[in-house]
Amino acid sequence: MTIAIDKVRTGQQIRLLMEKRGVTVRDVKNALSLACVQSVYHWLDGQSMPTLDNLYALSDLLKVPMDMLVCGNRRYDPNKNIPEGAERLFRYYRLIQECMAA
Numbered sequence: 001m002t003i004a005i006d007k008v009r010t011g012q013q014i015r016l017l018m019e020k021r022g023v024t025v026r027d028v029k030n031a032l033s034l035a036c037v038q039s040v041y042h043w044l045d046g047q048s049m050p051t052l053d054n055l056y057a058l059s060d061l062l063k064v065p066m067d068m069l070v071c072g073n074r075r076y077d078p079n080k081n082i083p084e085g086a087e088r089l090f091r092y093y094r095l096i097q098e099c100m101a102a
Helices: 009-019 023-031 039-043 050-062 089-102
Strands: none
Touching: 009 039, 009 050, 009 089, 023 039, 023 050
């Protein structure tokens, strides 16, 4: 299986996080110094993806890690290569993901 980003699901995730934070498309445009709001609408509709710089800035604006913005087909195995003592941190991370998805 080839690992790929799902642009549609990523757009839906960004839209959901924007709604939860009360952030508008115009807020994103201004915070990221974009020329027009059309870029943001393209992200939300799954037509395109934000650049890495814009993902970084968007994660700061929405107060989430970048990997919570991007959705793909990669399956995360929480038991693989976990450093000693990090199990508790990963439990919290999974709980936060579940709360954000609800």
